[in-house]
Amino acid sequence: MFFKKDVQREEKTYEFKEVQVWQCPNCIGWMQKEFSVSENPTCPFCSSNMLSGSKEVKVLV
Numbered sequence: 001m002f003f004k005k006d007v008q009r010e011e012k013t014y015e016f017k018e019v020q021v022w023q024c025p026n027c028i029g030w031m032q033k034e035f036s037v038s039e040n041p042t043c044p045f046c047s048s049n050m051l052s053g054s055k056e057v058k059v060l061v
Contacts, residue, residue, distance in 0.1 A: 022041050025048065
């Protein structure tokens with residue numbers, strides 16, 4: 001016979017953080033500026049020039 005242990009799970013809490021990103025105007029591609037390698041990156045999906053912007057990202061607290 002097997003018995004399940006009573007495990008208390010912590011609720012994961014998230015908050016939104018605004019980050020600076022590079023966004024593709026032609027598709028859904030985007031990347032955070034702090035992780036980009038070049039000054040004017042191109043989209044890895046469609047190879048068009050990316051535009052500067054901001055985005056709200058969910059962060060685990």
